[in-house]
Amino acid sequence: MNLGSKGSHEPIPFDETSTFPKLLAELDRRYGDRRIAVQEKRYGIWQSHTFAQLHTRVRDFAHGLASLGVGPGQVVAVLGDNRPEWLISELAAQSLGACTVGIYPTSVGEEVVHVLTDGQVKVVVAEDQEQVDKIIDLKDRLPNIEAVIYYDTRGLEMYEVPYLREFTAVEAQGREWGEAHPGWLDEQIAAGRAADVAVICTTSGTTGRPKLAMLSHANLIVMGHSLQEVDPVRAHDRYLSFLPLAWIGEQMISVAYAMPAGITLSFAEEAATQRADLRELGPDMMFSPPRIWEDMLSSIMVRVGEAGWLKRKAFAWGQAVGDRYAEAKLKGQKPGILARALHLVADVVALRPVRDQLGLTRIRRCYTGGAPLGPDVFRFFHSIGVNLKQIYGQTEICGIAVMHTDDDIKFASVGKPCPGTEIKIADNGEILLRSKAVFQGYYGNEAATAEAIDADGWLHTGDAGYLDEHGHLIVIDRAKDVMEMPDGTRFSPAFIENKLKFSPYVEEAVVFWQEGSPEITAIITVEPSTVGAWAEHRRLGYTTYTDLVGKPEVSELLAEEVARANEDLPESVRVRRFVLLHKQFDPDDDEITRTRKVRRGVINERYAAIIDALAEGASEVEIKSVVTYQDGTNVTRTLTLPIVNMDGFTPKEGGRRSLFGSHA
Numbered sequence: 157m158n159l160g161s162k163g164s165h166e167p168i169p170f171d172e173t174s175t176f177p178k179l180l181a182e183l184d185r186r187y188g189d190r191r192i193a194v195q196e197k198r199y200g201i202w203q204s205h206t207f208a209q210l211h212t213r214v215r216d217f218a219h220g221l222a223s224l225g226v227g228p229g230q231v232v233a234v235l236g237d238n239r240p241e242w243l244i245s246e247l248a249a250q251s252l253g254a255c256t257v258g259i260y261p262t263s264v265g266e267e268v269v270h271v272l273t274d275g276q277v278k279v280v281v282a283e284d285q286e287q288v289d290k291i292i293d294l295k296d297r298l299p300n301i302e303a304v305i306y307y308d309t310r311g312l313e314m315y316e317v318p319y320l321r322e323f324t325a326v327e328a329q330g331r332e333w334g335e336a337h338p339g340w341l342d343e344q345i346a347a348g349r350a351a352d353v354a355v356i357c358t359t360s361g362t363t364g365r366p367k368l369a370m371l372s373h374a375n376l377i378v379m380g381h382s383l384q385e386v387d388p389v390r391a392h393d394r395y396l397s398f399l400p401l402a403w404i405g406e407q408m409i410s411v412a413y414a415m416p417a418g419i420t421l422s423f424a425e426e427a428a429t430q431r432a433d434l435r436e437l438g439p440d441m442m443f444s445p446p447r448i449w450e451d452m453l454s455s456i457m458v459r460v461g462e463a464g465w466l467k468r469k470a471f472a473w474g475q476a477v478g479d480r481y482a483e484a485k486l487k488g489q490k491p492g493i494l495a496r497a498l499h500l501v502a503d504v505v506a507l508r509p510v511r512d513q514l515g516l517t518r519i520r521r522c523y524t525g526g527a528p529l530g531p532d533v534f535r536f537f538h539s540i541g542v543n544l545k546q547i548y549g550q551t552e553i554c555g556i557a558v559m560h561t562d563d564d565i566k567f568a569s570v571g572k573p574c575p576g577t578e579i580k581i582a583d584n585g586e587i588l589l590r591s592k593a594v595f596q597g598y599y600g601n602e603a604a605t606a607e608a609i610d611a612d613g614w615l616h617t618g619d620a621g622y623l624d625e626h627g628h629l630i631v632i633d634r635a636k637d638v639m640e641m642p643d644g645t646r647f648s649p650a651f652i653e654n655k656l657k658f659s660p661y662v663e664e665a666v667v668f669w670q671e672g673s674p675e676i677t678a679i680i681t682v683e684p685s686t687v688g689a690w691a692e693h694r695r696l697g698y699t700t701y702t703d704l705v706g707k708p709e710v711s712e713l714l715a716e717e718v719a720r721a722n723e724d725l726p727e728s729v730r731v732r733r734f735v736l737l738h739k740q741f742d743p744d745d746d747e748i749t750r751t752r753k754v755r756r757g758v759i760n761e762r763y764a765a766i767i768d769a770l771a772e773g774a775s776e777v778e779i780k781s782v783v784t785y786q787d788g789t790n791v792t793r794t795l796t797l798p799i800v801n802m803d804g805f806t807p808k809e810g811g812r813r814s815l816f817g818s819h820a
Contacts, residue, residue, distance in 0.1 A: 402750075
């Protein structure tokens with residue numbers, strides 16, 4: 157039986173009484189046991205829940221939360237990877253008039269304390285032993301925590317902690333509680349309104365501690381329906397949810413966009429199997445931040461580099477044909493018969509096998525958001541037949557406000573406003589947005605809320621940008637980060653960084669400029685997989701990441717990449733010097749956020765010695781690096797990092813050096 161093909165495919169309509177628990181009840185009424193609602197991979201096998209089964213578990217867990225004292229206006233935290241239990245917890249809390257706040261599974265220490273304390277959380281739903289241990293270790297700083305509910309029991313069988321509870325035990329307790337209170341939960345759900353807070357999502361926190369943005373059922377559902385107007389989702393579409401549900405982008409796509417259409421939501425087995433699960437499932441749509449697309453591009457480069465001569469030539473030819481074909485379509489032109497025939501051959505010979513390896517064979521459309529994606533990366537994916545589109549938004553407007561449509565994609569832009577969204581550019585160049593999806597405010601922070609939303613309902617994004625002649629939004633950078641050189645040339649550090657990051661050898665780049673200086677410098681971290689493969693093909697031995705980036709040959713390789721990025725930049729804003737950092741940026745060190753956005757303040761403070769040496773034109777810089785081992789001990793090492801000067805450097809003839817030793 158095809159569980160994804162029965163019943164109406166029309167999304168459920170909404171009004172001022174709409175909430176996600178009511179939506180789930182309607183999905184159960186429509187589809188019951190005839191359609192799979194969620195499935196996750198466990199031990200290599202897909203385990204599924206129908207809409208009827210999901211609805212039953214949500215009700216049981218809601219009764220269980222009620223028995224623990226959870227009620228209207230309270231916040232329940234969820235800490236862990238994407239699992240059916242996350243969705244169950246979220247819908248159960250909403251059934252009681254409460255809401256959830258998601259915590260990234262990689263969060264540690266101060267991050268966890270900050271969210272749980274500011275959110276006044278009393279009940280935490282944690283995935284497994286690792287996440288439970290975090291709460292236990294921090295319990296002295298979290299006196300308000302009354303219950304921690306875990307759903308992966310491995311390693312927790314012998315724990316004797318009074319506030320720990322197993323997820324299924326809370327469900328069983330809830331069934332008993334529900335039998336003793338018949339009709340009570342239905343009254344709570346019926347009392348829910350669209351204006352009630354549904355979820356709290358943390359902001360990116362690039363400039364300080366993340367704030368807790370309150371999003372109502374109406375905010376999310378309205379934007380979900382707006383997306384449906386642009387890109388209708390089909391009930392039998394497949395979607396793999398692997399980005400953290402703590403991120404507003406995943407909440408928006410998985411819950412607000414996909415759920416009303418009744419599609420099956422799939423969860424990967426674990427982080428290490430995401431790529432294999434993606435390929436096995438063959439989703440119809442996908443949403444990922446730029447880092448995922450950049451990683452995919454790097455993996456393609458590695459595979460091509462390891463292929464034989466004939467396959468390398470076949471891919472190069474096929475990708476060139478695909479690029480010309482995609483360019484014609486994006487310009488609104490109809491490719492001729494010869495172009496279509498060549499593209500068909502190229503697709504069979506070179507392009508489809510690459511999409512298959514990436515798990516993108518069935519993809520109809522893909523989205524990227526959360527940060528700018530380089531135009532060259534965009535172009536590459538369209539050349540291999542992937543319909544990749546940019547989304548722009550912020551947590552405060554449900555993550556999505558502007559997007560490309562299938563017939564109107566410009567690589568340098570983020571698209572046009574979604575239906576129901578207004579946009580204007582302030583006199584100072586700041587992007588302002590207004591729609592019914594604008595959030596309810598920051599939890600417990602009225603002052604910050606007043607700064608974000610003005611009296612007329614406009615959301616002040618803090619981003620600088622402009623609308624081109626076709627109405628497309630061009631985002632320049634954070635408004636406070638746009639700079640002006642002594643010669644009057646205005647530039648965006650993020651734009652230069654994205655140019656650098658198109659290189660398959662560059663993982664991250666941070667650009668620096670000191671006021672009054674005529675020179676721009678950069679700190680770069682390399683992509684270990686591609687640079688490692690490059691080094692291995694040249695029989696260049698290395699042990700660690702630090703050892704790899706210390707090789708003179710690697711410095712020369714990256715100098716070529718910087719030189720090529722400079723070619724497309726005005727003379728006054730080209731990168732003059734750079735350092736290859738001895739380590740990768742790490743969210744645990746607060747250098748980047750959990751969504752991989754650079755925390756410039758932390759970088760400026762931590763690497764001040766490097767930045768000053770770059771500005772002074774030194775040939776090298778000496779730093780102290782602290783290495784912390786798993787047992788808590790640490791060792792301080794002194795390292796000397798060479799500074800690469802780009803003045804007079806000329807890339808080698810023949811274009812970018814490929815992974816396999818020839819020129820690409």
